[in-house]
Amino acid sequence: MTVVAVIAAVMLTGAALITTYRILAGPSTLDRVVGIDSLMALASAGLAVWAAYSDDTTVIPAIVALSLVGxxxxxxxTRFRVRDER
Known part of the structure; x- marks a missing residue:
């Protein structure tokens, strides 16, 4: 289980770095919003990997809250951005 958790953590870290680049280099607001939403999903996945690794289920409400906020x-x-374009 430790090897799987380490591989998952490395892959999530790599994806977070690529997503952070997309947030910083995004030419438009919507590109940045998609990047931030992806980063929130990666954080939720990271918490899920931690919950599976540590057998700790107390972080599950945090995963749900983070997903909802994202x-x-x-x-x-997106709603306000579309309204501004009209």
Missing amino acids: FLGSAAV
Whole structure:
């Protein structure tokens, strides 16, 4: 189980670095929103890997809350961005 957790952590870290580059270099607001939403999903996945590795289920509400905040934030920014373009 330790090897699988380490491989998952390395892959999530690599994906987070690539996503951080997309957030910083994104030419538009919507590119940055997609990057931040992806980073929130990666954080949720990281917490899920930690919960599986440590057999600790107390982080599951944090995973749900982080996913909800990421979705609502992306939906709000997209809604206001579309309204500004009209």
